[in-house]
Amino acid sequence: MAQSDTVDRILDAAEELFAERGFAETSLRMITSKANVNLAAVNYHFGSKKALIHAVFARFLTPFSATLETAFDELEHKCQGNPPTLNQTLWVLTESAMRMPQRNEKGISIFMRLLGLAYTQSQGHLRKFLEQEYGQPFGRFMGLLKEATPELSAVDRYWRIQFMLGATAFTMSSSDALIDILDNKLGVQASVQEIAARLVPFLAEGMKAPDKIQLPPSVADTTVA
């Protein structure tokens, strides 16, 4: 059993268990028994549980951010100085994600869920790690969004980006469960790719909504449309 075997088995098991149960609720003993390796192997190969969490993210995020930078380069080159549109920018992001090599049948949904957890769970060290390692492509994406929505005020854009992030992180992080529920309720099969294909128009349309907010009308004042 070569080293890489043990390391990869730990990473595979950890990735899956973290996605299922969160970080704090997943013990090293669960990981090592699922991976069929000794408990001490985690601390030997990674040093600590925190470092293992970082390694799980790095294994996916490092090649992904490289792919993304290339895709942004191509997009900007194709546009020859004109700023890419909102739809183009969103599609480049989702396509890059979809095209990442998938380790198993669960594919990208596991990692989407991990990214969602990274936002939700406190885990201060994780957020710091992600910002330091992958802040650049994220900032570039934000810049493209800004160029693609010049009609929005900075405040409008700020909030709507949060809304987009929320819809994406929340849905993708539960994509497995949501796909199952849809199958049970309506007998319809779905895939992460299809979710993305439905999500992008929803987001793009929300971003284009009239930029002046309508202040809450009391229900009493509202007329039937």
Next chain:
Amino acid sequence: MAQSDTVDRILDAAEELFAERGFAETSLRMITSKANVNLAAVNYHFGSKKALIHAVFARFLTPFSATLETAFDELEHKCQGNPPTLNQTLWVLTESAMRMPQRNEKGISIFMRLLGLAYTQSQGHLRKFLEQEYGQPFGRFMGLLKEATPELSAVDRYWRIQFMLGATAFTMSSSDALIDILDNKLGVQASVQEIAARLVPFLAEGMKAPDKIQLPPSVADTTVA
């Protein structure tokens, strides 16, 4: 120190700590020391940590779901048989949330964050508890959404409701931090009410997006708009 005092202090401390750190990462010792009560008080008054979590949700959710049912009654009465519009339905929900009596200055954002965590963190017992106790008003809201968007297929509506839930839960659960960041970056003050006022048009517009999905065009095929 009467019983209610201890019970409420535990609930207050638990609510805040759970919202900050999640359920698994918050120990009973943190809660009891923040509440200035004895460690055993939690198991005496609530029976277990799980039951405490349920009680935290019930304290907010029980009066809220009653308020919501009343508001839905009023809305339907006002519409006299016609189905309420999407905007009306969304506004009734947000207004009901905004009008809940707020225990402290952090107000509703703490509870939004808890609801988000309830979705995200595994905690199977919590999801079961929430479905059993508060499934009815939730189902009624879903029914209103269905009536308000007859043009959508069941599958489209299903996914877009998830997107709306995500954008709402994600944004509201971090509303404090997001308001602070906005103040730092742009020097703009905001409130939870204002977030809601910006969120509803975004969601409504997203729901109205063209119902046929556009399948992912390759970046190479995309033309500059």
Next chain:
DNA sequence: TTAGTGCTCAAACGTATGTTTCAAACAGAC
């Protein structure tokens, strides 16, 4: 062979957790 290296293994360590115990303090009724 011998020494050294990389890795695995079972066992233990120290710490933190949720929960239980039981005596002491308290409250209100008689």
Next chain:
DNA sequence: GTCTGTTTGAAACATACGTTTGAGCACTAA
């Protein structure tokens, strides 16, 4: 004032956690 049921307090309980240890194994190089 005394009794009774309720609530608090300090301490202990059993368990699970992340981490460390040191012996043992397989393999390479000198």
